[in-house]
Amino acid sequence: MSQQPPEEPTRAEREGRPDPEALLKRYQLYDQPIAQEKSSADREQDQSAEYRRGRLRVYLGAAAGVGKTYAMLNEGHRRKERGTDVVIGFVETHKRPLTQAQIGDLELLPRKKIVYRGVTLEEMDTDAIIARHPQVVLVDELAHTNISGSKHTKRYQDVDEILDAGIDVVTTLNIQHLESLNDMVASITGVRVRETLSDRVLDQADEVELIDISPYALRQRMRHGNIYPPERVEMALHNFFREGNLTALRELALRRTADKTEAQLQQYMTEHDIRASWPTSERILVGFDHRPHTRQVLRDAWRLAHGLHAELIAVSIQPIGYQAISSRLIAFLKYGPDAKRRREEAQERLEEHALLAEDLGAVVIRASGTDVARTLAEIARERHVTQIVLGQPARHPWEEFLRGSIINRLLRLHTQVDIHLVPDTRSADETIKEKRDAN
DSSP, X not given: OOOOOOOOOOHHHHTTOOOHHHHHHHTTOOSSOOOOOOOHHHHHHHHHHHOXXXXXXXXXXXXXXXXHHHHHHHHHHHHHHTTOOEEEEEOOOTTOHHHHHHHTTOEEOXXXXXXXXXXEEEEOOHHHHHHHOOSEEXXXXXXXXXXXXXXXXXXXXXXXXXXXXXXXXXXXXXXXXBGGGHHHHHHHHSOOOOOOBOHHHHHTOSXXXXXXXXXXXXXXXHHTXXXXXXXXXXXXXXXXXXXXXXXXXXXXXXXXXXXXXXXXXXXXXXXXXXXXXXXXXXXXXXXXXXXXXXXXXXXXXXXXXXXXXXXXEEEEEEEOXXXXXXXXXXXXXXXXXXXXXXXXXXXXXXXXXXXXXHHTTOEEEEEEESOXXXXXXXXXXXXXXXXXXXXXXXXXXXXXXXXXXXXXXXXXXXXXXXXXXXOOXXXXXXXXXXXXXXX
């Protein structure tokens, strides 16, 4: 067995000093066993695992009396039956018997008493909720403005603090309290809502559930005394609770809930890298360029979108690379030295068509690409388009040979959307005049 060569002495031994590592081991001066230091990413992951912000669920309604508070309390009972620790942080029953009865055996935290101008008033006790630290807290009337002297100006700020403490919140909100809809609600109802809520709060909610009821049924609830006391019923029915007002507010609530659902679907598809189009709603894409026929194409696309209650997206694609060169070559072959003027006129018409698309309410997108058909298909996929409207091409065979057919290329790309071609139905005189101008 061969003898191992002696280990090289450390620098400390050569200099006659004790080895620092040997001293640390001998006297057990390490705080903990030596381990590889975690990266900053690992540390952030550990911290995020320890901290969990609470989830916010909002019951949204068109008006008072649709059943938001009742639904919130019912959800509290459902979660309690599953073994979840649920408390009521604040509930406003407005002395409605059915709502008061729905509280049942749910734990109701005491309110905080605040003296304001010699009068003792009550507000939600945010600090008591956080100290109690339930799994779920029920908080009514999210848009409420707190009494002067409270910890926060608005109740949604209290809710934000509770969420930061890792407590889930179930709350209620009427559509007329959203800040972005304030002017619209005032024009519909004739009433300027003073308590408003930033749209950001609803946008950031984890769940939004619409509590919906028909205007007729809501007015019947009012007549039966289930919303306001008898002395206020007739005045309410002839003012804010008119059927027209309620119908308009209901539509706003439905649209806002649909927008939230759409945003959540988009987020889900992005997070899961879903590239296919999910046609949950109709979206119409119309391609426009400089040709006079484009005005007819845009109008036909608008009629299609309007009939389907669909979003209209107008797209213009500027070719680059080979397609741009071939376009210039074709223009020179057709118009000779007049090609530059023709390009300038074409650009002016393109801008006019973009303005027409905007006037028709379309979302206008300008893009560029070496492959017009592929760029169009990519935009259609990103925007989850269900139907594409294009003008029927009117090119000479030699133009098709040099430039290629956008329609055929689009079909070969398997976009999985319906493609509509709008024929040129202008009069023969208009077509002859255009050809004469071209020559």
